[in-house]
Amino acid sequence: MATSTKTFPIVYQTPEWVRLNSLKYLQPISAGNMSILLKNGIVVTQNPKREVLEGDVYVEDGRIVELGKVRTEAERVVDCSGKVVIPGLINTHNHVANTLIRGCADDVHLHEMMERSFDFDAKVTRRDVQVGALLGCLEMMKSGTTTFLDAFYWEDEVARAVREAGMRAFLGWAVLDEELSTQRGDPLDNCASFIGKHKQEELITPLVFLMGAYVCSEETFSEGKHLAEDEDVLLHMHLSETRKEVYDHQKKTGMRPIEWLDKIGFLCDRLTAAHTGWVTIGEVRMLARNGTKVSHCPVSNMKLATGGVAPLPEMFENDVTVTLGTDSPISNNGLDMFETMKFCALLHKADRWDARVFDAQKVFDLATIEGARALRMEDRIGSIEEGKRADLAVLDFNVPRTTPCGKSRVVSHLVYSCNGSNTSTTIIDGKIVVNEGRSEHLKEDVILERANEIAVELFEEE
Numbered sequence: 026m027a028t029s030t031k032t033f034p035i036v037y038q039t040p041e042w043v044r045l046n047s048l049k050y051l052q053p054i055s056a057g058n059m060s061i062l063l064k065n066g067i068v069v070t071q072n073p074k075r076e077v078l079e080g081d082v083y084v085e086d087g088r089i090v091e092l093g094k095v096r097t098e099a100e101r102v103v104d105c106s107g108k109v110v111i112p113g114l115i116n117t118h119n120h121v122a123n124t125l126i127r128g129c130a131d132d133v134h135l136h137e138m139m140e141r142s143f144d145f146d147a148k149v150t151r152r153d154v155q156v157g158a159l160l161g162c163l164e165m166m167k168s169g170t171t172t173f174l175d176a177f178y179w180e181d182e183v184a185r186a187v188r189e190a191g192m193r194a195f196l197g198w199a200v201l202d203e204e205l206s207t208q209r210g211d212p213l214d215n216c217a218s219f220i221g222k223h224k225q226e227e228l229i230t231p232l233v234f235l236m237g238a239y240v241c242s243e244e245t246f247s248e249g250k251h252l253a254e255d256e257d258v259l260l261h262m263h264l265s266e267t268r269k270e271v272y273d274h275q276k277k278t279g280m281r282p283i284e285w286l287d288k289i290g291f292l293c294d295r296l297t298a299a300h301t302g303w304v305t306i307g308e309v310r311m312l313a314r315n316g317t318k319v320s321h322c323p324v325s326n327m328k329l330a331t332g333g334v335a336p337l338p339e340m341f342e343n344d345v346t347v348t349l350g351t352d353s354p355i356s357n358n359g360l361d362m363f364e365t366m367k368f369c370a371l372l373h374k375a376d377r378w379d380a381r382v383f384d385a386q387k388v389f390d391l392a393t394i395e396g397a398r399a400l401r402m403e404d405r406i407g408s409i410e411e412g413k414r415a416d417l418a419v420l421d422f423n424v425p426r427t428t429p430c431g432k433s434r435v436v437s438h439l440v441y442s443c444n445g446s447n448t449s450t451t452i453i454d455g456k457i458v459v460n461e462g463r464s465e466h467l468k469e470d471v472i473l474e475r476a477n478e479i480a481v482e483l484f485e486e487e
């Protein structure tokens with residue numbers, strides 16, 4: 026879904042009320058990186074051979090140091106008997122603060138959902154955005170996601186929540202044509218300021234997010250691309266999500282959106298385009314030729330009945346990098362990447378009348394190493410290999426839905442049987458952020474209570 030054009034002030038200094046407000050949601054944790062030993066698990070490495078090992082994972086200074094039978098002692102030991110260790114999942118399209126309007130626009134088409142989203146935007150405050158983003162981070166970390174890509178206005182509030190949650194994120198300030206925007210100042214300038222502010226952060230990587238061809242002119246696309254090149258950051262956008270978007274663009278320019286973006290020289294290898302449901306084989310080849318990546322959002326597309334199904338088999342044939350996203354909690358309505366993996370697998374089987382269209386291993390690749398590749402992080406995350414950053418999830422398979430389990434069926438269970446609630450431990454950059462299903466440093470009860478209060482304040486819900 027697209028984000029709105031709400032009016033807001035640009036405030037980069039942390040006001041006192043925000044600082045005090047933030048403290049309410051945090052609980053003290055021990056500083057620094059502790060060594061961690063994940064002991065006796067089934068380890069789905071996602072290394073180039075796609076090996077599944079039985080043994081230990083040793084983490085030190087934020088990195089995976091040793092795999093197999095580890096004899097080194099660690100400051101924290103997690104017993105992984107009956108558990109499965111996977112690379113943290115990577116969600117490449119989200120608008121996380123919209124957790125607050127989860128369930129407010131069901132069973133409607135995209136345009137009606139957008140109108141309800143704009144009503145929400147008119148009422149919401151910066152503090153609300155922070156709480157919505159914290160709630161979304163909590164949900165993602167508790168369901169095995171360690172990295173996500175997000176796009177929104179007030180993205181600095183999302184960045185604050187991400188920092189507090191300890192997640193890895195790629196964040197984009199929403200850019201559209203200035204005359205269509207109600208942002209104070211030029212959206213591109215706001216985006217540039219956001220990039221400058223957050224460029225040096227360890228776990229947050231800013232990017233340029235263009236809302237879509239329906240609200241961005243050729244000039245905006247061109248300036249957005251120049252900004253990304255000058256700052257050496259990634260590009261993200263909504264693209265060919267609905268048939269209406271494609272037909273309207275064709276009426277305006279004589280070309281389909283991807284053809285037009287190819288002609289104006291916007292497509293490139295730093296771009297990941299979300300949705301791409303209504304595309305031709307010719308357009309797939311244009312994406313391939315330019316190295317443009319795709320964030321496939323099957324749950325959102327199906328819920329909004331967008332109709333077009335991203336042609337993943339043809340994208341694979343043409344070596345387009347495909348990744349998975351949940352999209353917004355208003356159009357999904359959850360942020361569980363296990364659910365997204367299963368829907369991805371089922372959607373394409375149903376669409377092609379072919380159960381063999383692609384297998385569980387391929388789907389799991391999209392949510393891990395392929396996501397890392399699109400974010401230019403494949404040398405650091407996306408698989409469990411010595412030397413990589415320790416972004417990991419431990420899943421408890423000793424429950425009915427994933428029993429019986431052994432090495433040979435573990436990847437099948439990850440895609441077809443598991444869900445986010447199997448997650449017992451989540452580690453991001455070598456820090457345990459979720460342990461035994463509970464957040465280590467966010468006050469879950471306070472965040473949930475505040476989110477419910479905001480719902481009452483904004484929507485007068487009982």
Ligand SMILES: [Zn+2]
Pocket residue numbers: 026027118119120263299352353
């Ligand atoms: Zn979206």
